[in-house]
Amino acid sequence: MQSAWLSALAFLVVSTLLGLGVLGAAKALRVRARKDSRIKHLTYECGEQPDGLAWMQFHARYYVVALFFVLFDVEAVFLFPWAVVLRELGAQAFIAAVSFVVVLMLGWFYVLRKEALQWQ
Amino acid sequence: MSALGHGALYGAVLIAVMLSTVAVGIWFERKFAGRMQSRLGPTIVGPMGLLQPLADVVKLLQKEDIIPAGADRALFNLAPVLATIFSLGVAAVLPLSPHMIAADLDIGVVYMLAVGGLMVVPTFMAGWASNNKFALLGGMRAVAQSISYGVPLVLAVLVPVILSGSLSLAGIVRWQSEHHWFALWPVIPGLPAFALYFMAMLAEANRIPFDIPEAESELVAGVTTEYTGAKFTLFYLAEYVHTLVGSAIGAALFFGGWDGPFAPGLHWMVAKTLALFVVVYWVRWTLLRLRSDQLMELCWKWLTPIGVALVLIAAAWVQFAPQGAL
Amino acid sequence: MGHINDTLRALWTTLRTAFRPTSTVQFPAVVRPRGERYRVSFALPDDENGEMACIGCLTCERICPSQVIKVKPGVKRESPVTGKKRAYTDDFVIDLSACIQCELCVQVCNNDAIVMVREAEQPMFEREDLVLGFARLRKNATDRTRSWGHGTMLQESQEPAKVEKKAPAVKAAPAVAAEPRQPAPRSPSRAAEPPEDGARARAREGARARRGGTDVSATLAFGVVAACALLSAVFVVRAVDLIRAVLWLGITLIATAALYAMLGASFLAGVQLLLYVGGVMTLMVFGVMITRRHEGIAPTATDTVRPVRGAVVAASLFGLVAAAIVNTDGLDDAPARALAPLTLADLGRSILVEHVLAFEALSLLLLAAIIGAVVIARRRDPGPLDEPTEASR
Numbered sequence: 156m157q158s159a160w161l162s163a164l165a166f167l168v169v170s171t172l173l174g175l176g177v178l179g180a181a182k183a184l185r186v187r188a189r190k191d192s193r194i195k196h197l198t199y200e201c202g203e204q205p206d207g208l209a210w211m212q213f214h215a216r217y218y219v220v221a222l223f224f225v226l227f228d229v230e231a232v233f234l235f236p237w238a239v240v241l242r243e244l245g246a247q248a249f250i251a252a253v254s255f256v257v258v259l260m261l262g263w264f265y266v267l268r269k270e271a272l273q274w275q
Numbered sequence: 276m277s278a279l280g281h282g283a284l285y286g287a288v289l290i291a292v293m294l295s296t297v298a299v300g301i302w303f304e305r306k307f308a309g310r311m312q313s314r315l316g317p318t319i320v321g322p323m324g325l326l327q328p329l330a331d332v333v334k335l336l337q338k339e340d341i342i343p344a345g346a347d348r349a350l351f352n353l354a355p356v357l358a359t360i361f362s363l364g365v366a367a368v369l370p371l372s373p374h375m376i377a378a379d380l381d382i383g384v385v386y387m388l389a390v391g392g393l394m395v396v397p398t399f400m401a402g403w404a405s406n407n408k409f410a411l412l413g414g415m416r417a418v419a420q421s422i423s424y425g426v427p428l429v430l431a432v433l434v435p436v437i438l439s440g441s442l443s444l445a446g447i448v449r450w451q452s453e454h455h456w457f458a459l460w461p462v463i464p465g466l467p468a469f470a471l472y473f474m475a476m477l478a479e480a481n482r483i484p485f486d487i488p489e490a491e492s493e494l495v496a497g498v499t500t501e502y503t504g505a506k507f508t509l510f511y512l513a514e515y516v517h518t519l520v521g522s523a524i525g526a527a528l529f530f531g532g533w534d535g536p537f538a539p540g541l542h543w544m545v546a547k548t549l550a551l552f553v554v555v556y557w558v559r560w561t562l563l564r565l566r567s568d569q570l571m572e573l574c575w576k577w578l579t580p581i582g583v584a585l586v587l588i589a590a591a592w593v594q595f596a597p598q599g600a601l
Numbered sequence: 602m603g604h605i606n607d608t609l610r611a612l613w614t615t616l617r618t619a620f621r622p623t624s625t626v627q628f629p630a631v632v633r634p635r636g637e638r639y640r641v642s643f644a645l646p647d648d649e650n651g652e653m654a655c656i657g658c659l660t661c662e663r664i665c666p667s668q669v670i671k672v673k674p675g676v677k678r679e680s681p682v683t684g685k686k687r688a689y690t691d692d693f694v695i696d697l698s699a700c701i702q703c704e705l706c707v708q709v710c711n712n713d714a715i716v717m718v719r720e721a722e723q724p725m726f727e728r729e730d731l732v733l734g735f736a737r738l739r740k741n742a743t744d745r746t747r748s749w750g751h752g753t754m755l756q757e758s759q760e761p762a763k764v765e766k767k768a769p770a771v772k773a774a775p776a777v778a779a780e781p782r783q784p785a786p787r788s789p790s791r792a793a794e795p796p797e798d799g800a801r802a803r804a805r806e807g808a809r810a811r812r813g814g815t816d817v818s819a820t821l822a823f824g825v826v827a828a829c830a831l832l833s834a835v836f837v838v839r840a841v842d843l844i845r846a847v848l849w850l851g852i853t854l855i856a857t858a859a860l861y862a863m864l865g866a867s868f869l870a871g872v873q874l875l876l877y878v879g880g881v882m883t884l885m886v887f888g889v890m891i892t893r894r895h896e897g898i899a900p901t902a903t904d905t906v907r908p909v910r911g912a913v914v915a916a917s918l919f920g921l922v923a924a925a926i927v928n929t930d931g932l933d934d935a936p937a938r939a940l941a942p943l944t945l946a947d948l949g950r951s952i953l954v955e956h957v958l959a960f961e962a963l964s965l966l967l968l969a970a971i972i973g974a975v976v977i978a979r980r981r982d983p984g985p986l987d988e989p990t991e992a993s994r
């Protein structure tokens with residue numbers, strides 16, 4: 156098993172080399188500007204002078220979305236080992252997982268009723 | 276051959292193949308999009324404009340490299356490289372034919388979901404490091420969208436996992452070649468699960484109709500607003516590779532991967548992948564962009580419960596279907 | 602259902618269009634003939650007697666919406682051709698740069714004395730060059746092809762009852778043949794070249810025997826990964842910038858996933874990446890992004906000045922984990938156990954048979970977490986008017 160992980164690691168290393176290679180190639184190829192100017196480095200704000208920092212405050216619903224993602228993913232992650240043994244264990248595993256999912260879907264229903272994921 | 280050498284060799288070859296496919300794919304997309312809009316598409320560079328992607332790459336690599344004032348330089352430079360790594364890295368577990376797979380992980384499906392899910396990191400990083408309001412807003416939207424659609428994605432992928440009882444992509448394909456393609460049989464969790472997977476994949480790759488994170492008409496170019504030259508190229512590449520690998524995984528999970536008559540397995544896998552890839556373009560040049568709230572409503576109100584229902588149906592099928600029907 | 606139907610119809614429409622001939626042609630190679638009614642510039646033609654037809658009546662000058670026509674009427678005199686008395690024009694100027702090509706001037710002229718032509722003027726460098734003078738307008742009458750319309754014909758076509766008129770002298774532009782369509786170039790999607798020789802490229806299980814920490818390279822790998830985890834953890838604490846701290850934490854989490862993978866716990870490694878790096882990190886980033894801060898000040902860790910409290914918490918956590926590890930049974934024969942690693946099926950069996958109660962309890966826990974999240978979300982969201990810094994729509 157570890158050997159497969161090593162292969163995956165090598166694969167990732169090759170992808171990294173590609174990314175760095177493209178940057179390197181660009182470094183060799185690219186045209187250099189004869190003179191630099193402050194204006195060139197201004198961030199793009201539709202031609203206006205950039206106003207303040209870009210780091211603004213975001214709405215709390217972003218956080219809620221991330222929270223629900225984690226919760227539902229935890230659910231899904233527990234279903235993976237279940238999926239593998241489902242055939243072997245039969246009805247008992249099926250009922251256990253169905254009740255697991257149904258309880259969670261109660262939560263989903265509650266979210267829907269309270270409109271916590273409304274993105275107006 | 277050692278495991279490392281195996282991975283590196285496969286990585287080099289597969290990545291080279293994917294890059295050339297992407298190059299041809301870009302040409303094809305522009306040509307196809309042109310025809311769909313009753314235009315010619317690229318015609319000048321090379322025969323039928325075939326060398327257009329090459330010209331584009333040369334042009335992009337020659338561009339000046341500008342880092343905006345006030346940017347977090349380290350993260351700004353790191354983000355495109357990470358995007359490349361994560362988008363290409365998913366392909367490691369892709370089974371091309373029964374014996375052709377870079378890293379045959381026994382949990383290939385989880386690896387694919389996890390590494391694909393990591394794409395949110397460079398996306399946010401780029402948005403945040405650019406010190407640009409459009410980029411940050413685009414980055415936040417992209418991340419929120421990716422993680423939201425991550426839920427239906429996982430649920431859709433669970434369906435073939437349940438039906439085959441395997442977490443390895445090769446194992447899932449093998450099961451399909453011994454029984455049926457999941458998109459065809461059992462058709463009820465199979466086909467809708469594929470549709471769910473396809474939509475979630477489009478959303479994860481920020482493709483139309485789910486491209487609100489880089490909505491050109493409102494956010495300039497989303498996270499890539501401040502990127503020039505090679506770094507922009509890498510993001511562009513990552514986006515295409517993401518779609519290509521997503522199509523390949525869809526082909527493996529739902530359309531039996533290498534399974535098919537007459538031709539060798541590899542040919543079937545490539546043909547199915549390209550067919551799905553073309554459908555992505557077809558959708559892209561046909562549909563409109565969904566609004567943010569429609570996006571979230573679609574995901575949480577519809578796709579998530581549908582996904583849960585499909586998972587339960589698949590489990591019930593495994594439990595109760597007569598043995599012959601498998 | 603309506604949406605799905607519309608989507609499918611749209612897809613069908615684009616697909617059909619893709620296999621039809623295109624509306625556009627490749628311009629310099631293929632020049633599409635201009636339409637019969639194409640009109641860009643002007644000419645002052647002769648009448649049937651070979652004299653300039655314009656009588657300087659100023660009708661066109663008055664009708665022109667852009668007021669770009671200047672006519673200077675001349676004196677009435679006898680025509681040298683017919684001998685009849687008629688009016689003449691001394692000068693005629695059209696400023697093409699502001700003309701909107703409305704053809705009204707042509708339409709109102711009763712004498713068919715102004716017409717439009719199908720060949721465009723050359724591009725100019727100065728605006729003044731686009732002012733067409735008398736000589737140029739006269740020259741256009743012989744040099745260029747006339748457009749389709751002329752005054753009497755246009756007037757006639759708009760009148761309700763038919764009025765008999767003499768045949769127009771202006772020769773019509775030759776009718777244009779139906780535009781030739783470009784044959785559609787078929788675009789074959791080329792299959793990618795496959796990587797060759799996969800037959801003997803199967804991953805082997807040879808590395809399994811080397812597990813157990815005796816191998817030098819394994820120890821080395823462990824050292825590198827552990828160092829990554831620890832170093833990035835230090836950076837998490839040291840970072841002043843909150844976002845950077847979270848990103849460093851991401852590296853710690855990835856290194857932990859690598860440790861799991863090295864120990865043969867593949868599934869756990871995948872879950873670590875999926876849930877912690879993909880999910881929890883996003884959660885933290887979003888947590889930082891929604892905090893309120895003063896205009897122009899980046900998010901920073903403000904609580905770096907209380908190391909003692911932090912140290913106490915860290916030390917007690919360490920003690921707790923260490924105690925748990927020491928008290929775990931069977932750690933001494935860990936290498937022996939590692940030779941028979943837990944498969945995912947073992948995990949599934951364990952969850953669904955031995956720990957099924959915990960599994961069900963977990964769903965209740967998740968339910969509680971969801972409800973908690975909803976409550977927090979509703980409290981955090983005071984409504985649109987209270988949030989002047991609200992940036993996301």
Ligand code: SF4
Pocket residue numbers: 654655656657658659660661662672709710711712713714715
């Ligand atoms: S061109 Fe026609 S309308 Fe204009 S002044 Fe001459 S005769 Fe009159």
Ligand code: SF4
Pocket residue numbers: 664665666667668669670695699700701702703704705706707
């Ligand atoms: S075409 Fe219209 S705008 Fe142009 S000169 Fe004639 S009346 Fe004026």
